[in-house]
Amino acid sequence: MTTAQGARARARMEVTAAIKDEARRQLAAEGAAKLSLRAVARELGMVSSALYRYFPSRDELLTALIIDAYDSLGEAAEAAHATALAAGAVPARRWVTVCEAVRGWALTHPHEYALIYGSPVPGYSAPDTTIQPAARVALVLIGILLDAFEQRGLARTPVPADLAPEARRMADELMPGLPPEVAVAMAAAWAQLFGLVGFELFGQFKGVVEERDRFFRHAAAQLAHGVGLVFP
Secondary structure: OOHHHHHHHHHHHHHHHHHHHHHHHHHHHHOHHHOOHHHHHHHHOOOHHHHOOOOOOHHHHHHHHHHHHHHHHHHHHHHHHHHHHHOOOOHHHHHHHHHHHHHHHHHHOHHHHHHHHOOOOOOOOOOHHHHHHHOHHHHHHHHHHHHHHHHOOOOOOOOOHHHHHHHHHHHHHHOOOOOHHHHHHHHHHHHHHHHHHHHHHOOOOOOOOOOHHHHHHHHHHHHHHHOOOOOO
């Protein structure tokens, strides 16, 4: 790459970052449904046609913001797990640590959390490029379960006979190496984790849960028990 090409690439990266930053400000102020490329361009002092060279449509800009949010959340979960693992934490403790990292990220980035786990944006359909970033937290939790299963085993709750085929499919396709019963429990715990975070973030716990740090830590430990992890 020539010096001129490198300068152009850096300039493009800087403009792209500025577009995303302004779009995030609009998300915070107006919500994802009202995100407008023209409004972003106006705030940045750009003509709309120039912005379209970076993001040809609102949906492409939304997709970029969604991928960034999923990646940021995934990095927080992975970093928390790496720290706990290095400290010698048992799988159940690592599980709780990761859950707390998810909550911490959401409380710090409420508008980005709402973008990926809030109400769907009217007229927007997320492309397949969002799938891998969206899976990062789940993959950390599944990795903890695989470690526990290989080292000391997991407590298992039998599934009803009519759910057994689906449990086997989930284990085979989504969580290879885990027993079907654990795969079902993991899917439920994953949904419950984000339900707990969403309830807190969107105000449903107001007047109900006051000691929220302690409550969440206990709830995360209950989720760990539900997937078969055992505390020392």
